[in-house]
Amino acid sequence: MADAPLTPDRILEAAEDALRRFGPAKANVVDVARALNVSHGSVYRHFPSKAALRGAVAERWLARLAEPLAEIAAERGPAQPRLRRWLDALCDAKQSRARDEPELFTTYYQLALEADEVVRAHVNALAVQLGEIIADGVGRGDFTVADPFRTGRAVFDATSRFHNPAHLAEWNDPEIKTDFEGVWLLILSGLGVPR
Amino acid sequence: MADAPLTPDRILEAAEDALRRFGPAKANVVDVARALNVSHGSVYRHFPSKAALRGAVAERWLARLAEPLAEIAAERGPAQPRLRRWLDALCDAKQSRARDEPELFTTYYQLALEADEVVRAHVNALAVQLGEIIADGVGRGDFTVADPFRTGRAVFDATSRFHNPAHLAEWNDPEIKTDFEGVWLLILSGLGVPR
Known part of the structure; x- marks a missing residue:
């Protein structure tokens, strides 16, 4: 999984999963990065902010x-x-x-x-x-x-x-x-x- | 004021005032009773519950x-x-x-x-x-x-x-x-x- 290319779609799937598990108040970019086994900087390369990721x-x-x-x-x-x-x-x-x-x-x-x-x-x-x-x-x-x-x-x-x-x-x-x-x-x- | 008869209208005015001042989460029957200088039991004689008062x-x-x-x-x-x-x-x-x-x-x-x-x-x-x-x-x-x-x-x-x-x-x-x-x-x- 960690070796698959980090695409916007994979990030969005991980973000949806984090939202399901932690709810909208608690889910954050760190949860998403951890689930994908990447740095949160890698996530920010695709979505410049938490708001951009949530909007997507x-x-x-x-x-x-x-x-x-x-x-x-x-x-x-x-x-x-x-x-x-x-x-x-x-x-x-x-x-x-x-x-x-x-x-x-x-x-x-x-x-x-x-x-x-x-x-x-x-x-x-x-x-x-x-x-x-x-x-x-x-x-x-x-x-x-x-x-x-x-x-x-x-x-x-x-x-x-x-x-x-x-x-x-x-x-x-x-x-x-x-x-x-x-x-x-x-x-x-x-x-x-x-x- | 304390001697005026306690009517539903006077209670409702005091309740609106308490809501304005304390907001819907905090305003309670005790605030209303205190503002009217009556016991909270007197308020409950007109409105059987906090929910009934808020509904009114x-x-x-x-x-x-x-x-x-x-x-x-x-x-x-x-x-x-x-x-x-x-x-x-x-x-x-x-x-x-x-x-x-x-x-x-x-x-x-x-x-x-x-x-x-x-x-x-x-x-x-x-x-x-x-x-x-x-x-x-x-x-x-x-x-x-x-x-x-x-x-x-x-x-x-x-x-x-x-x-x-x-x-x-x-x-x-x-x-x-x-x-x-x-x-x-x-x-x-x-x-x-x-x-």
């Missing part, structure tokens, strides 16, 4: 969460069920992880809160995917919307309660699915889908 | 925030500008207090997080007010919506990012107003207002 871990987590979404956005066929699948996949990726691995979820969420720019890029990329689905839906005659990309952002924002971990405590609410259906109907109507 | 403080805070909203909901006239005034008033009540008195806002928010039932009742009351505005709008021919009260709840949820203190950290984002306008346009369209 948050970025990888968000990328994993978002992976299935880009595929759904790129599918073809009727836009309405695709939009729904995309939103379900996003909400489920967040809610199921929060339920199944609450400590780990909170750890990653804490890291994301510290990494403004990383989160902003993630949110923008997702809003653009929504814009693409909506633009495609307008082209197919499924939706009637003046500005698909602005609407994509609005759909992302309007569904925050169901995918933004700031609302973690509400995800156990027995009404959460009913509430989502209400917002979904409002969005469909907002996209010009006849009632 | 949260309830009063939410009631103050919501006060202007019921008036707007009860106004007459075109429903679209009324709906907008109502949403603006809610978002402004939260965002301006968070900006102007950040510590106090965080204190009250912390109390609200501990008082599930109080928050649920507050949210339900606000969603009903939205439902009333929308129902009135349907009656006036301003909106076209199948179920005004379900839609009211959906409008409340869809605007969470702009009024739920869970999103406090995002309220300084320079794009927050632009994002709100995007969601507002989506909602109007969802209410059947022609573009």
Whole structure:
């Protein structure tokens, strides 16, 4: 292991492992270096600061969460069920992880809160995917919307309660699915889908 | 002061004062009793537990925030500008207090997080007010919506990012107003207002 080249990926894996074991408050670069059997200077050659390393871990987590979404956005066929699948996949990726691995979820969420720019890029990329689905839906005659990309952002924002971990405590609410259906109907109507 | 009758209101004022001075982690019933020059048993006669007292403080805070909203909901006239005034008033009540008195806002928010039932009742009351505005709008021919009260709840949820203190950290984002306008346009369209 110690002889394998020290790549950013290996460092990130060791960092995730340290975070799982010690939690976000205690895990540090020394733990990561020790696990990799390298000096902490070697880690800093790849990530110039602890904040940069934590930001990169948050970025990888968000990328994993978002992976299935880009595929759904790129599918073809009727836009309405695709939009729904995309939103379900996003909400489920967040809610199921929060339920199944609450400590780990909170750890990653804490890291994301510290990494403004990383989160902003993630949110923008997702809003653009929504814009693409909506633009495609307008082209197919499924939706009637003046500005698909602005609407994509609005759909992302309007569904925050169901995918933004700031609302973690509400995800156990027995009404959460009913509430989502209400917002979904409002969005469909907002996209010009006849009632 | 010590001779004035010990009313729930006087206890709540003393409790708010103690919270301002000592913060939510440290303020306790003994501080409240001392400020009122009564025994803590006297306080417990009105509020059976520290949690009940803190919940009542949260309830009063939410009631103050919501006060202007019921008036707007009860106004007459075109429903679209009324709906907008109502949403603006809610978002402004939260965002301006968070900006102007950040510590106090965080204190009250912390109390609200501990008082599930109080928050649920507050949210339900606000969603009903939205439902009333929308129902009135349907009656006036301003909106076209199948179920005004379900839609009211959906409008409340869809605007969470702009009024739920869970999103406090995002309220300084320079794009927050632009994002709100995007969601507002989506909602109007969802209410059947022609573009």
